Amino acid sequence: MDFSDTPEEAAFRREAREWLQANVPSKDELEGLDEVQRAKLWQMRKYEAGWACIRWPREYGGRGASAMEQVIWNQEESSVRVPQGVFAIGQGMAAPTMMAWATEEQKLRYLPPLASGEHIWCQLFSEPAGGSDLAALRTRAEKDGDEWVINGQKIWTSGAQFSNYAILVVRTDPEVPKHKGLTYFFIDMKSPGIEIKPIRQISGESNFNEVYFTDVRIPDEQRLGAVGQGWQVAITTLMNERLAIGSGGGLGFRQVFELAQRIEIDGRPAIEDRSVRARLADWYVQESGLRFTGYRAMSALSRGEMPGPENSIGKLVGASKSQDMASFAIDLLEMSGIVTDPELAWRSGMVHDTFMGAPGLRIAGGTDEIMLNILAERVLGMPQDVRVDKGIPFSQVPTSAS
Amino acid sequence: MNFEFSEEQNLLREQAAGFLQDQCPPSAVRAILEGAASFDTELFRGIAEMGWTAAAIPEKHGGLGLSYLELCVIAEELGRVVAPVPFSSSVYLATEALLLAGNDAQREAWLPKLASGAAIGTFALAEGTGQPSPNRLETAYENGCLNGTKVPVADGDIADFAVAVARCGRGDGASLYLVPLDADTVTRTTVATLDPTRSHARIDFDNARAESLGAAGEGWGLTRRILDRAAVLFAWEQVGGANAALEQAKEYAMGRYAFGRPIAGFQAIKHKLANIYVKNTLARSNCYYGAWALSTDASELPLAAATARVSAIQAYYFASKENIQTHGGMGFTWEFDCQFHYRRAKLLSVNIGSERTWQDRLISAIEAGQAA
Numbered sequence A: 001m002d003f004s005d006t007p008e009e010a011a012f013r014r015e016a017r018e019w020l021q022a023n024v025p026s027k028d029e030l031e032g033l034d035e036v037q038r039a040k041l042w043q044m045r046k047y048e049a050g051w052a053c054i055r056w057p058r059e060y061g062g063r064g065a066s067a068m069e070q071v072i073w074n075q076e077e078s079s080v081r082v083p084q085g086v087f088a089i090g091q092g093m094a095a096p097t098m099m100a101w102a103t104e105e106q107k108l109r110y111l112p113p114l115a116s117g118e119h120i121w122c123q124l125f126s127e128p129a130g131g132s133d134l135a136a137l138r139t140r141a142e143k144d145g146d147e148w149v150i151n152g153q154k155i156w157t158s159g160a161q162f163s164n165y166a167i168l169v170v171r172t173d174p175e176v177p178k179h180k181g182l183t184y185f186f187i188d189m190k191s192p193g194i195e196i197k198p199i200r201q202i203s204g205e206s207n208f209n210e211v212y213f214t215d216v217r218i219p220d221e222q223r224l225g226a227v228g229q230g231w232q233v234a235i236t237t238l239m240n241e242r243l244a245i246g247s248g249g250g251l252g253f254r255q256v257f258e259l260a261q262r263i264e265i266d267g268r269p270a271i272e273d274r275s276v277r278a279r280l281a282d283w284y285v286q287e288s289g290l291r292f293t294g295y296r297a298m299s300a301l302s303r304g305e306m307p308g309p310e311n312s313i314g315k316l317v318g319a320s321k322s323q324d325m326a327s328f329a330i331d332l333l334e335m336s337g338i339v340t341d342p343e344l345a346w347r348s349g350m351v352h353d354t355f356m357g358a359p360g361l362r363i364a365g366g367t368d369e370i371m372l373n374i375l376a377e378r379v380l381g382m383p384q385d386v387r388v389d390k391g392i393p394f395s396q397v398p399t400s401a402s
Numbered sequence B: 001m002n003f004e005f006s007e008e009q010n011l012l013r014e015q016a017a018g019f020l021q022d023q024c025p026p027s028a029v030r031a032i033l034e035g036a037a038s039f040d041t042e043l044f045r046g047i048a049e050m051g052w053t054a055a056a057i058p059e060k061h062g063g064l065g066l067s068y069l070e071l072c073v074i075a076e077e078l079g080r081v082v083a084p085v086p087f088s089s090s091v092y093l094a095t096e097a098l099l100l101a102g103n104d105a106q107r108e109a110w111l112p113k114l115a116s117g118a119a120i121g122t123f124a125l126a127e128g129t130g131q132p133s134p135n136r137l138e139t140a141y142e143n144g145c146l147n148g149t150k151v152p153v154a155d156g157d158i159a160d161f162a163v164a165v166a167r168c169g170r171g172d173g174a175s176l177y178l179v180p181l182d183a184d185t186v187t188r189t190t191v192a193t194l195d196p197t198r199s200h201a202r203i204d205f206d207n208a209r210a211e212s213l214g215a216a217g218e219g220w221g222l223t224r225r226i227l228d229r230a231a232v233l234f235a236w237e238q239v240g241g242a243n244a245a246l247e248q249a250k251e252y253a254m255g256r257y258a259f260g261r262p263i264a265g266f267q268a269i270k271h272k273l274a275n276i277y278v279k280n281t282l283a284r285s286n287c288y289y290g291a292w293a294l295s296t297d298a299s300e301l302p303l304a305a306a307t308a309r310v311s312a313i314q315a316y317y318f319a320s321k322e323n324i325q326t327h328g329g330m331g332f333t334w335e336f337d338c339q340f341h342y343r344r345a346k347l348l349s350v351n352i353g354s355e356r357t358w359q360d361r362l363i364s365a366i367e368a369g370q371a372a
């Protein structure tokens, strides 16, 4: 065990840090660009210099870096202010699924534009009748020659409005038990028959959407895995989702700690208050526990292991931690804690963004309850919940509607 | 970077687990809980023969000169079986105090005996209720002698010597003293505690001969350093105990039927155990960092130790109480072993300072890092 860099790692870190310092986009460069444009600018810059998706093989747009180099890169990139987001699903979930299930030709064609940020991908999994119970999804695919014809509806699709491609799970056979009748595809989001309608979230933003399919056609080559094997392919995506989502981001320990140093309680800095110190210590312990659990997971990956169900911890702990820290920070700000006006609010309201975003984090990518189920069943080996739909054809399973 | 124990260390873990499975079954813990003996002498002799008491002591003092990572591995296994032995007092505290502050003669006098298990040492800090601090200490040293009362002192009734923290008018307000406990100027009385599998005593010093350990007026700083180091090792014991409690809860839940199926199938039980797993995993990961900081004497040690300690306290307490809950009425009986972890978890959560104390130290360590 050694938490310090080897000479090679130190050299890699220096190289990464120097490159980052010289290449972080300036305020002027980002001026006037929206979130997607900013993220794309940064992604392309990394790609051109060989710093995009560094663990991927070179032929797919990466630099063939080791797991430890990935850890170092993440540490360094997270210590500078750069545009975030929009690529997590494509790079973190779609790409590993493509690497495991697509043909070589497809990988060479679709992965480099994911690395460069030219293409954004979204995830068409959840449906009105298939959220936690994803395998209960109903969107139908029927074979027509060399093509499949898709009809149905997806919901909660983050980023569908600006995505080029998507990963998609559909039902190809309703007459077999639910997990057996699914098939997995990737799809061009510009395909005729796709209609995207934004959904407004409690935060007021509209990051996710309803996506409707009316006779949308997908070539059979875009199927990943065999017909009926969709659930197994989806598991590859979901395992990587847990790694990709990680602990969520947003408000971190450092920011709340600094706030507690600045704010006063009874004329003294809040940080001197024992109860404040105790709460902060608890979050620090969680944050560092997650960080080192993540490092240990990277050690496992570097031995060639698949990301396992134990990675559910990151999001499970991280989402509630963000929520509670944001709530606590608002309390620390006392009566002004409710003011979200960016001119007046502490850190232009980032604590409120976290407060209003955290409930979604606890639901997205598997709810807290589902994560606990996964840990209990797959890690601890406890029995599955009693299921009334087990072994019966999907078409005969009771639903909310019936 | 490398976030794993080495193959040799994992081998040591297997060997330790095997030895303890044989030599420290629950019946051995129960014998100490229910009997008059202060500790399991047979087990402690075996542990010394395995070389565990010698692990971190340099070879020139009769030790094995292994790294602290090996000691962490051993600590986890001892914690798992709730071992009723004075290992922590002697190894994590007394040995560390000598290594940190002892002069050549003191090291020569005691380290070989500590290594072989021929001598048991302990660390005497508490003086009754409340958080110890230099200005509250009443134990004092004058003309080569120590006067005062220390209570509770882990293994104080069986140890051959203690490292005692006493008031000092200079420096940081405290000094450490090495005091043999067999003199008739020392009175030792066993005190009843929450965890009778680890004995504790009241020690009265009445002009007891003692010698300084380290410089006068540096005792508080040394105490903190000793506790930082010990905190990592105790945290590993706690993580071992917490995981054993989780396994015990799971095993029971899988075998106990209610409403026609194993209670392990009910979500309330599944989620309870998954939550234990989450806390245990975070604590264990924090302990990895602590182990590394301890083994390299890294400047991050105070923060790493406090982090490991706080999360291990929380994990073990949570696992131990929810383990009883999972057992229902059975868990509340004297005959069932759930109480071992519940008692030990609470002992370990206050023995070198409570959760609140270590939360405070954690934040202080971050503040100190910021100032640096």
Ligand SMILES: Cc1cc2nc3c(=O)[nH]c(=O)nc-3n(C[C@H](O)[C@H](O)[C@H](O)COP(=O)(O)OP(=O)(O)OC[C@H]3O[C@@H](n4cnc5c(N)ncnc54)[C@H](O)[C@@H]3O)c2cc1C
Pocket (backbone or CB within 6 Å): A122, A123, A124, A125, A126, A128, A130, A131, A132, A133, A155, A156, A157, A158, A159, A208, A359, A360, A361, A363, A364, A365, A366, A367, A368, A369, A370, A373, A385, B267
């Ligand atoms: C911000 C956000 C972004 C998202 N982005 C995407 C996306 O890009 N693509 C995509 O496909 N999906 C996305 N989702 C959907 C997400 O995966 C689902 O919302 C989630 O899986 C829960 O499904 P549901 O909303 O149908 O809730 P339900 O499944 O109806 O759950 C309702 C409640 O019941 C509980 N529950 C359900 N089943 C069980 C059980 N077996 N045991 C115990 N409790 C249970 C849940 O925990 C929850 O508390 C996103 C969601 C959010 C909030």
